[in-house]
Amino acid sequence: MNLSIEKDKKTAIVLSTVLLFTSYKLIRALTNKPKSQSTKEIPVPGSSYWYVGHMFSLGELPGKTVEEWHRQLGPIIKLYLGVQTWIMIADPILAHKVFVTNSAKTSLRPKSHFTDLYSKGGKGVAFGQPSDVNWKSTRAKMQDAFVPKQIEKYLDSIQWEAQELVHQLVEDTVKEEGVIPFDYFKWYAINTVFVLSFAKRFERVHDPEFKTFSYIIERTSKILEAVEDLPGFLPSASFLDYFSGRKSRGKHFFDDVRDPTFRRYIAEALSSDKPNIIKSIKEEGANWSEEEYIAFTADIISAGTDTIGGSLWWNLYLMCHYPACQKTAANEVDEFFRLNGRLPHFSERTQLPYIISVMKECMRFRPTMQFGLPHSTQEEIEVDGYIFPKGCNIVSSMHGMHLGSYFENANTFFPERYMGNSKTMDALRKGKIEERDQFNFGWGRRSCPGTYLAEVEMFLAFVQILATCTIEPPKEGMPDINGIRNAGLNVVPPHCKLRFVKRHDSLV
Numbered sequence: 001m002n003l004s005i006e007k008d009k010k011t012a013i014v015l016s017t018v019l020l021f022t023s024y025k026l027i028r029a030l031t032n033k034p035k036s037q038s039t040k041e042i043p044v045p046g047s048s049y050w051y052v053g054h055m056f057s058l059g060e061l062p063g064k065t066v067e068e069w070h071r072q073l074g075p076i077i078k079l080y081l082g083v084q085t086w087i088m089i090a091d092p093i094l095a096h097k098v099f100v101t102n103s104a105k106t107s108l109r110p111k112s113h114f115t116d117l118y119s120k121g122g123k124g125v126a127f128g129q130p131s132d133v134n135w136k137s138t139r140a141k142m143q144d145a146f147v148p149k150q151i152e153k154y155l156d157s158i159q160w161e162a163q164e165l166v167h168q169l170v171e172d173t174v175k176e177e178g179v180i181p182f183d184y185f186k187w188y189a190i191n192t193v194f195v196l197s198f199a200k201r202f203e204r205v206h207d208p209e210f211k212t213f214s215y216i217i218e219r220t221s222k223i224l225e226a227v228e229d230l231p232g233f234l235p236s237a238s239f240l241d242y243f244s245g246r247k248s249r250g251k252h253f254f255d256d257v258r259d260p261t262f263r264r265y266i267a268e269a270l271s272s273d274k275p276n277i278i279k280s281i282k283e284e285g286a287n288w289s290e291e292e293y294i295a296f297t298a299d300i301i302s303a304g305t306d307t308i309g310g311s312l313w314w315n316l317y318l319m320c321h322y323p324a325c326q327k328t329a330a331n332e333v334d335e336f337f338r339l340n341g342r343l344p345h346f347s348e349r350t351q352l353p354y355i356i357s358v359m360k361e362c363m364r365f366r367p368t369m370q371f372g373l374p375h376s377t378q379e380e381i382e383v384d385g386y387i388f389p390k391g392c393n394i395v396s397s398m399h400g401m402h403l404g405s406y407f408e409n410a411n412t413f414f415p416e417r418y419m420g421n422s423k424t425m426d427a428l429r430k431g432k433i434e435e436r437d438q439f440n441f442g443w444g445r446r447s448c449p450g451t452y453l454a455e456v457e458m459f460l461a462f463v464q465i466l467a468t469c470t471i472e473p474p475k476e477g478m479p480d481i482n483g484i485r486n487a488g489l490n491v492v493p494p495h496c497k498l499r500f501v502k503r504h505d506s507l508v
């Protein structure tokens, strides 16, 4: 063996380690150094390691780990994820001050290689930046497309989709002794936004074209998970990405799989004789490129599918666990039917206060998103004595926020806590923090523009299910409502079939 070569190799390893360490320290110092002196330190959980920080301490279910850290350290904690600083907030009042009162400085979205690929370089809404003039008008178009007045035009079609949903759930329960409902809810959510956006729908949940499309949504959500962007956290690990082919696979997926599919649907929407969002945007004179249409529709569909699917899934598992609550909710629907000879419209929802309360309590008790989408700071801010450095990422910890000390007996499922506030979650999202009663739809100028549509969809599906069938556990036993699984940006219950059994006394 050549000793001088060996010595050179050792020297190179030592030098690169020193270089790595120095650049890590330098990046940390540059990105995190506060300009002002904080009066309160943000606690940092103990299990942080050199260079990687907390990256490998978050475990399989980061939402749960962070919830536990909040329990130990309080409603605001700071994590180091490689070279990035992440601040997690579980106190709604503090979150409001950070995201709403300071919205001009806290409404950027962190960028990554994959969010750039997804959004065609920051186009669309979800990954665009408020500093970009185009973003403001695109976000305004998205808001206009989903205001209550617009959604009202599609109520009959959403109600019809809800009937079709229940029809399939009942039919397939008979055939297969129960169904795993997620695919059915995704089908319902996709059809709803497809009808609005492209004037198109998929016939059934087993439709091969729907399966292909559903895969596109699933894959998109997986690619957008923060952990996929390793070099964003650990710049020195870029070479791993290069060798693993992760980046080129992501590019291939968006350019060659997702985009051609969206292009086809956009072309169909533009030539359709039925009203749809794409056509209205064009007719109103928007001079958008094809890429802008792709990014815009991808946002609507990606953001409005798994979130609805996951929320309804939790809702029905909980109804299975709490049959008395299910019965009270079904009685309320029956009572409305007896009085009116039909099921309620969304505008009549205040006549069903228990249903509204159950829906809110399900979203509080089992939020489908572990964290809201991350915001990042464009300059340093101080809130309540805490310093949020320039460039740090801030998220609301959905589990900590809804299952921590803000709510009385937070770990008890108790829909009655919501009786008395029948305002829509959409109206509350835009209102005073003191009135807000759940926080699943995010904050300020980045809050969810699809909130009203989400509520309408979930309400109509829930009412239709309760009026038609009972939700029962499979023969093997109750579904597990305490286990959760990662599903991209959402968390969903462990797989378990539910049985949708046609009610012998159904009025519909």
Ligand code: HEM
Pocket (backbone or CB within 6 Å): 125, 126, 127, 139, 142, 146, 193, 299, 300, 301, 303, 304, 305, 307, 308, 311, 368, 369, 371, 372, 373, 374, 375, 440, 441, 442, 443, 444, 445, 446, 447, 448, 449, 450, 451, 453, 454
């Ligand atoms: C239960 C259903 C839903 C939940 C829980 C949900 C939740 C959220 C959350 C937490 C955010 C991030 C807010 C923030 O950054 O502060 C968001 C953003 C967004 N949501 Fe929803 N959402 C739902 C349904 C929908 C639907 C049906 C649509 C379809 C129109 C939609 C479209 C969007 C878009 C485009 C954004 C990005 C907004 C921006 O970056 O400015 N969402 N949603």
